[in-house]
Structures are given as structure tokens and as C-alpha cells.
Amino acid sequence: MPESSDLELVPLQWNGLPGLLAPRLAKGGSARARTIGTLAVVLFFAAWQLAGSISAGSALFISSPGRVVQAGLQLVRTGELWVDFRTTVVSYLLGLALSIGVGIPLGVLLGWYRTLEAVLEPYIAALMAAPRIIFFPLIIIWLGTGRPSIVFVVFLMSVFDVLVNTSTGVRQLDATLIRAAHSFGASSRQIFTTLALPASVPYIVTGLRLAAGTGLIGVVVGELWIGQAGIGVMLTTAGQRLRAADIYFGVFVLIAIGLTVSAVLERVERRFQSWRS
Amino acid sequence: MKSHALNRDALISVASVAVMLLAWQGAAASRLVPAIYISSPEGVLQAGRQLAEQGELGRDAALSATTYLIGMGLVVAVGIPLGIAIGWFEDVRSAAGPFISALNVIPRVALFPLMVLWLGIGMRSTVAVVFLSALLPIVLNTSQGVSQLEPTLLRVAHSFGASGRQVFFTIALPSAVPFTLAGLRLAAGRGLIGLVVGELLIGDSGLGQLVASAGQRFATAELLAAALCVTAAGMAIIQGLRSLEHRFQAWRPAHA
Numbered sequence: 001m002p003e004s005s006d007l008e009l010v011p012l013q014w015n016g017l018p019g020l021l022a023p024r025l026a027k028g029g030s031a032r033a034r035t036i037g038t039l040a041v042v043l044f045f046a047a048w049q050l051a052g053s054i055s056a057g058s059a060l061f062i063s064s065p066g067r068v069v070q071a072g073l074q075l076v077r078t079g080e081l082w083v084d085f086r087t088t089v090v091s092y093l094l095g096l097a098l099s100i101g102v103g104i105p106l107g108v109l110l111g112w113y114r115t116l117e118a119v120l121e122p123y124i125a126a127l128m129a130a131p132r133i134i135f136f137p138l139i140i141i142w143l144g145t146g147r148p149s150i151v152f153v154v155f156l157m158s159v160f161d162v163l164v165n166t167s168t169g170v171r172q173l174d175a176t177l178i179r180a181a182h183s184f185g186a187s188s189r190q191i192f193t194t195l196a197l198p199a200s201v202p203y204i205v206t207g208l209r210l211a212a213g214t215g216l217i218g219v220v221v222g223e224l225w226i227g228q229a230g231i232g233v234m235l236t237t238a239g240q241r242l243r244a245a246d247i248y249f250g251v252f253v254l255i256a257i258g259l260t261v262s263a264v265l266e267r268v269e270r271r272f273q274s275w276r277s
Numbered sequence: 278m279k280s281h282a283l284n285r286d287a288l289i290s291v292a293s294v295a296v297m298l299l300a301w302q303g304a305a306a307s308r309l310v311p312a313i314y315i316s317s318p319e320g321v322l323q324a325g326r327q328l329a330e331q332g333e334l335g336r337d338a339a340l341s342a343t344t345y346l347i348g349m350g351l352v353v354a355v356g357i358p359l360g361i362a363i364g365w366f367e368d369v370r371s372a373a374g375p376f377i378s379a380l381n382v383i384p385r386v387a388l389f390p391l392m393v394l395w396l397g398i399g400m401r402s403t404v405a406v407v408f409l410s411a412l413l414p415i416v417l418n419t420s421q422g423v424s425q426l427e428p429t430l431l432r433v434a435h436s437f438g439a440s441g442r443q444v445f446f447t448i449a450l451p452s453a454v455p456f457t458l459a460g461l462r463l464a465a466g467r468g469l470i471g472l473v474v475g476e477l478l479i480g481d482s483g484l485g486q487l488v489a490s491a492g493q494r495f496a497t498a499e500l501l502a503a504a505l506c507v508t509a510a511g512m513a514i515i516q517g518l519r520s521l522e523h524r525f526q527a528w529r530p531a532h533a
Contacts (some may be wrong), residue, residue, distance in 0.1 A: 036371035044376070114282075123297075123497035129515040130508035131469040134485065136477060136494025137500055142314060184513060217384035221474050224389065232387070239390030247391050251383065258382030 017264070034065045063244035071245035080234070085253065089228040091147055092219040095154020096169070099211055104204060107166025111200070112192065124160065132156050135222055140226065150222035150230075157218035158211035162204070169203025170196050202272045209265040216258060316498040325502035333487065338506065341483040344400055345472045348407025352464055356412050357457060360419025364453070365445060370420070375449025377413065385409040385467075386474045393479075400482065403475030410471030412465035422453030455522065455529040462518040469511050 002253050052064025059067070075081040110117045136153055143149040173196055181191050231250050238246030256260020298318050305317030312320070329335040357531045360367045387454055388409055392402040434444050454495075476485025484507050489498035 031373035033367065033374075036368055040372035041375050090356050114286070118286040119293040121286070122290050126508055126512060129466070130511040131466070131473040133470055133477070134473045134488055134504045134507045137488050138497070138504065140492060141495060141497060141500075159466060187513050213382075213384070217386055217470065220384045220387045221477075224386070224474075224478060235387060235390040239394050242394065244391070244394060247394065251387055251391070254383045254387050255379050258384075262382050270367075 012093060013244055014049070045212045047239065060242060061244060063248055066233030067245040068248045071243070072252075075234075075249060084229055084231050084234045087227075087236045088219055088223065088232065089178070089257070090156055091150045091222070091230065092215060094110040094147075095151045095218060096158060096211060096215050098151065098155040099159040099162050099215065100208070102155070103207070103211070104166050107204075107207075108170055108197075108200070110163070111167035111170025111277070112196065124163070125258065128160050132160075133218070136221070145226045146228075149226060150219060153222040154215045154218035158215035161210035165203045165207025166200060167209070169176040169200030172203075173199055202269070202275050205265070205269045205272050209269055212265055214257075216254070216261075220254070292317075293475055306405055313497055314494055316501055319375065320498035321501045321505070323496035324496070325506070328487075328499065328502060334503070334506065337482065337484050337487045337503075338510075340400075341472060341485070341507075344403050344475075345407060345468060346485060346522075348404045348472065349411060349465065349468050351404070351408045352411045352415055352468065353461070354489035356415030356460075356464070357419055360416040360457070360460075361423050361450075361453070363416065364420030364423030370424075377416070380409075381417075384469065389475065389478060394416065396480070398479055403472060403479060403483070405473040406471040407468045414463035414467065415457065415460040418456040418463070419453055422456030423449045426452060451528055455525050458518070459521045461524060462515060465514050465518055466511070469507075469514070473507065 048062070049064045049066060052059055052067065072081075110120065133156075135155070135156065136149075136212075139149050139152050139156070143152055177195055178191060181195060186194075219230070220232045220235075223230040224236055225244050227233040229237075231253055235247055235250045235263065296517060301315065302318050305312055305315060305320070311337065316324075325334070363373050364370070387404070389406050392405040392409075396402045396405055407482045426444075430448055434448060440445075470476075472483070475485040477489050480486045480489050484503050487503040487506070488500050491497075491503060
């Protein structure tokens with residue numbers, strides 16, 4: 001079983017982030033940092049607008065902020081965006097729910113029963129290290145080319161983050177606490193419900209935050225490959241029709257989804273941080 | 278006592294794999310589960326041997342490895358200098374922050390259609406996706422290593438009159454090494470995802486394409502043989518980088 005430090009090294013919390021795109025994270029930044037960040041973003045969009053209006057070729061391949069806004073308005077007006085957005089979000093949430101439903105109970109069992117951990121260790125280690133998305137074609141053979149396959153890909157990509165963090169949390173219990181509980185005659189069951197479960201909550205939340213990221217990879221790849229609707233499909237068709245503006249718009253929608261989910265989960269994580277034993 | 282428990286765990290793990298293989302073979306032989314869904318250990322071995330003999334496995338593995346190494350080479354060449362600049366110069370960090378956080382929250386594979394539009398259908402797009410998938414862990418970890426220096430060391434350096442340049446070369450760079458290596462390990466895993474996605478979606482070369490085309494022909498044994506090769510390669514790469522990381526663990530500043 002990989003140590004927890006493997007996961008906590010993932011530097012997703014980038015403190016002192018200035019700028020427009022991460023206002024929530026910008027609290028730590030100084031005024032100078034914020035100004036520079038904002039300037040960089042403004043300059044980027046200005047340069048993009050300029051580069052996009054040099055020639056017909058540049059307009060085709062790199063588009064421009066103005067065209068992206070137009071494309072976005074068009075997609076909103078025709079209602080296409082709403083259909084794709086809903087499809088993606090539903091598949092994504094179903095997959096994450098499956099990960100939570102399987103990952104947390106199994107993670108608790110793995111952390112609590114050493115023998116079970118030894119039984120499952122080889123598979124978990126292999127699937128953690130492998131690019132699990134390689135099993136996507138097999139999933140299609142099992143579940144067909146519809147939504148179930150996409151949901152399962154989200155599950156496959158994200159469940160290990162939940163599982164491993166949960167079991168790490170259960171395992172890293174404060175030994176003194178357990179000894180104290182034992183000497184006061186607490187049963188295993190009591191130790192489990194009053195010590196192990198609460199202490200593992202912060203780890204579970206960290207696992208969820210990581211799972212949200214890997215799950216989003218799953219839903220996008222799933223839709224890019226076999227989707228009938230969704231943001232991933234929108235990206236593919238836009239690419240086939242050489243509509244760069246639509247691609248950028250889709251990417252911005254994904255950035256919005258990603259920022260929202262990670263902001264919510266970071267807040268939850270901070271809330272439960274003090275529960276760490 | 279402790280090693281005794283570890284031995285027991287290892288034994289259980291080995292037994293678990295043996296039992297699983299037997300159950301898999303049993304389920305396939307008894308036709309309890311159609312072969313198209315799970316094939317069988319024997320079938321997978323056979324398919325693997327056949328792919329290896331025809332040279333397909335070697336050819337595709339070489340193509341995948343080339344794509345992956347070019348992508349990861351670019352990641353190292355761009356990511357480490359960028360990470361150092363971001364970690365050392367506060368203004369660079371301020372300017373890069375919004376872009377990094379935006380790139381960090383989207384699945385980089387979503388940029389794949391854009392890469393195809395820019396670079397065409399082929400290896401170049403896959404290299405670009407490997408690069409984009411793997412870049413951030415190295416940048417973020419390196420910058421963290423360069424910026425989070427041990428305060429005592431810094432105080433000592435300052436009181437002996439070290440210049441900013443000296444602090445950079447003798448304290449900041451060495452203490453960033455373990456962070457960069459940890460970043461490299463994370464990057465290696467994400468780069469593999471990028472590689473596989475690129476090959477699955479483009480489907481003109483590599484192990485990802487081998488798996489995808491086996492899937493389209495419902496050749497489950499072939500599919501699993503190739504997918505297990507990728508899994509084994511992934512495990513080997515991560516394990517190798519982990520031992521490299523342990524080797525440099527002592528360079529890490531004490532407080533981190």
C-alpha cells in the first residue's frame with residue numbers, strides 16, 4: 001500500500017495564488033502580487049485577441065477571445081450548451097457517487113483489517129501505478145457504448161483516491177488514544193465508531209478532492225471517445241469542424257466546473273482539517 | 278516480530294493472486310462467464326506470446342516508449358526551469374499563478390482536440406498531450422522546493438554574508454532536488470495517462486492503439502495482454518522513480 005505522503009505531496013493547494021481566476025485563493029497574496037497576476041491575465045487576452053486577427057489562418061487555428069464569447073453565446077442560445085453540460089455533470093456525479101459508495105466502506109475495511117489489506121494489496125498497487133484508462137476498451141465490451149461505460153470510467157479513475165486515503169486515515173490512528181480507550185475497557189466496536197471514523201474524516205475529504213480531479217479526466221475521455229452528448233462530444237465535433245472558438249469555449253466551461261468543484265471541496269477540507277489526529 | 282507480520286502479509290498477497298488466477302481460469306473453463314468478457318489467463322498468455330512473436334507488441338511498445346520519452350523529456354526541460362523561476366522570483370509566481378491554477382483544475386486531456394487541430398492527427402499531438410498532462414507536478418514541486426527553504430540555514434547564510442546568488446546555488450537548488458523528484462514521479466504517472474488517451478483516441482500507433490483495436494474486434498485476450506503490458510510498464514516506471522526519490526530523500530530540508 002503506498003504511503004500517505006505519496007498523495008499529500010500532490011501540490012494541489014497552491015497558496016498565495018493571485019489573479020482573476022482564483023480570487024478565493026488570493027487572500028494570502030500581496031497587492032503587488034494581485035496586480036501582476038491581473039495584468040498577466042489581461043495581457044494574455046489582449047495578445048490572444050491581436051494574434052487571432054492577424055490573418056485568416058490565425059483566426060482559424062487560434063481564434064480570439066471575441067470569437068470565443070460569440071461562440072459561447074451562440075451555444076447558450078441554441079440550448080446546445082445546456083444539454084451537453086447536463087449530460088457531462090450527471091455522468092460525472094454518478095461516477096463520483098459510485099466511487100464514494102464503494103471507496104469509503106472498502107477503504108475503512110482495508111484500514112481496519114490487515115489481512116484484507118494483504119489480500120487486495122497486489123491489485124491496488126498495480127491499478128494505482130497503471131494508467132487505468134487503458135482498460136477503457138474492455139469496459140466498452142462489458143457495458144456497451146452508452147452512459148454506463150462513461151460512469152464506470154469515472155469510477156475507475158477516481159475510486160482509488162477515495163479508497164487509499166480512507167484506509168490511510170483509519171490506519172493512522174493515534175496509538176495513545178487507542179491504548180487509553182482499551183485501558184478504560186472500550187470494545188473494538190466502540191474504538192471504531194468513536195475514534196477511527198471521526199479521525200479518518202479529514203483523510204476521506206482529501207481523497208474526495210483528489211477523486212474529483214481524476215474523475216473529471218474520466219468523464220472527458222469517456223465522452224471524447226464514445227459520448228453521444230456532453231462537453232467532451234462538443235469538443236470533438238468542434239475539432240472536426242475546425243471550430244476553434246467552440247473548443248476554447250468548451251475548455252472554459254470545464255475550467256469553470258473544475259474551479260467550482262475544487263473550491264467547494266477545499267472549503268470542506270479546511271473545515272475538517274482540525275479533526276486530524 | 279514486525280518482519281514476521283510482513284512475511285505473513287506477503288504470503289497472503291501471493292496466495293491472493295494465485296487464487297484469483299485459478300478462479301479466473303475456472304470461470305472461463307466452466308463457461309460461467311462468456312470468454313468475450315474475461316478471456317482466461319491461458320488465453321491472455323497465448324495472445325501475448327502471439328503478439329510478441331509477430332513483432333506487433335515490440336513495435337507498438339517501442340513507438341509508445343518513444344512518444345512518452347519525448348513528451349517527458351520536454352516536461353523536464355521546460356518544467357524544471359519554469360519551476361525554479363516561479364519559486365525564486367515572486368513576480369513570476371504572481372504572473373504565472375492564474376494560468377497554473379486554471380490549467381490545474383481542468384483535465385488536460387480535454388485540450389486534446391485543440392492539439393489535434395494545431396498539430397494534426399499523429400504522434401505530435403500525443404507528445405503534446407503527454408507534455409500537458411505531466412507538466413504541472415514538476416513545475417509546482419520544483420517551485421515549492423526552491424521557495425520553502427529551511428529558515429535556520431537561511432539565517433546562517435545571511436549572517437555569514439551570503440549573496441542572494443550564493444543562497445540560490447548552495448541552498449535553494451539542492452533542497453529542491455527531492456521535491457523535483459517527487460514531482461517527476463507524479464508527472465510520470467500523469468504522462469502515462471496522457472500517452473494512453475492520445476493513443477486510444479488517435480489510434481494510429483502504440484500500445485493504446487493495440488488495445489483499442491483489439492477492443493473493436495472483441496479480441497479480449499489480446500486486449501488484456503496489451504493492457505497488462507502497459508500496467509507492468511507503469512508499475513516499473515513508478516517503482517524506479519520511487520527508489521530514485523528515496524536515494525535523494527536526505528537532501529530534503531528538515532522541516533518539510
